[in-house]
Amino acid sequence: MSQSEVVAAFDFDGTLTRRDTLLPFLLHTLGVWAVMVQALRLSRTLAAYALGLIDNGIAKERVFVACLGAKNIDALQQEADLFAAQVVPALLRPDAMRRLAWHKQQGHRCVLISASLELYVRPWAKIAGFDEVIATQLEIRDDRTLTGRMSGVNCFGAEKLRRLAALLGERSTYTLYAYGDSRGDRELLASADFSYYRQFPESR
Template sequence: MSETVSEAAPGTIVAAFDFDGTLTWRDTLLPFLRRLLGTPTLLWVLFICSPWLAAYALRFTSNHRAKAVLLQASLAGRTQAEVQRCAQAFVREYLPLQWRPWAMHHLVEHQQQGHRCIIVSASTSLYMHLAGASLGVDAVLCTEMEVVDGRYTGRMATPNCHGEEKVHRLQTWLATEFGAAQPVLHAYGDTSGDRPMLHLASVAWYREKPWQHG
């Protein structure tokens, strides 16, 4: 860890971790949807959504729009109880095989030194809060999904927690928790969608290497 971590008093540092590709080896949304829907149904959903997914791959549409279409097709009408059962099994059985040793080492080191640790992720509330609880983090800021009368509508209840939205969500959380006495922020990420959050941090890591503000 950095010299800042070792010298700062406990409670004055917040460590913010991206999830997919940072704490885990890979994206986790599609593996979760495969478990929830089954492979044949997921393949059908991907076929239905392929125009939007292709447009996103070609940068003709936004991450938010492509993700919204996929989630709508996958989740609309699913009961909260069904998704919760799937999420519990997913977090218990799948995620432990996906943790990246380097990131997990840093997360545990922060926790052992009494630092506040949070996850800031575009992944969804379908399983992210359970994942955060399994890791013992202090908060999970993620893309929240809408539930009405015990069923998922397939719509996002918050903006997709990606790019600048990560900064907005993180700053709101920091203001609520610390007020004007802002802590030293450490941030960990692995894609361009994490860079706004890394810019906000005093100490930043990008793909397991120190990241310099550019």
Template sequence: MNQFPEFDARPVAFFDFDGTLTTGDSLMPFLKFVVGTPIYYAKLALLSPVLGAYYAKLLRNDIAKQIVLKQYLGGYHIDELFTLGERFSEEVIPTMLRPEGMERLRWHQDQGHECVLVSASMNVYLKSWAKRERFSEVICTALEVGKEGHVSGKFQGKNCHGKEKLKRVMKWQVNCSPIEMYAYGDTSGDIPMLTYVGNGFIFTKKSFRRVV
């Protein structure tokens, strides 16, 4: 009897979401979808100092993101957010998809490769979309849930961004033994993951180029 675990040795492709499989950010459109247009813009005006500090690199990504999430999602029940997230993934995400990114995804799927979504975007809408698009797993940012099921806007764990993406990919790899790894991204925050896998590609202008 074999006492060792059986690893899946298929090649694996890790895909960033925002800007790689989509043409831009998905979080703010989701927040607008949740609260509605009037409330969305009213809250956005209140958050302008926070966003300004973030874009000026005076405020860390994870801190700014949690402030925004608290303003928009604080008090919502997690079940309601997953329900809204499923609707968002069906009604809005298809209008945001980047053809070049989806073409890469389909190619890997057609080759029988395992595909894993790795994103700083939120679990409440990525889970249902990724399941429909046949990803084997989703590695992403999750919302912390209180005892009664409500969220405050804080993360469960860390924001899945930059070096944290690489840490989670490496943790995932412990239980697998792929013969080859690929990764796709579109920003400097994806570089640690892209350089680690050996076959990293970054989207610039209208195509993916290999990261050396």
């Protein structure tokens, strides 16, 4: 990669979208009743996370195990593809999409880097024209069912920076624009040449 290359790294939830997308995805995939049942079962975990007593990754994995464990990955991927095509567009921020379009027009390498599930982030990113996707993955058994556990580490905080380095190489070899909206983007934003927290500049 040459020093002249420019990379634009976008967070997903709350940055490109107006809100978190996990709950809408679960509602789309499982239905309202099933999600309500699991929310009751997970009430202690959700309360502990809200109070800052347990880690983001631990809370997420418990939700994944409860809601997605034992699901067939191929059937779930079909639902995720539909969610990406039919539901995500209504959740997008117009200013964020204008900024993405600007980067694409400039010929910049656009990377979507998110703690959200790769299941639906990747198909949406393909539609949107991203060059690469880095997101949270789920563990798959040999029989093509999910355990619900994450495959690897939650793509959050310092893990975003580590995975970006694994993809792109030495940070000094490219110019980085970074966009984020939460503490999970802190390290990524701090490493960028141009960082934007909950805002998008006018593109000209």
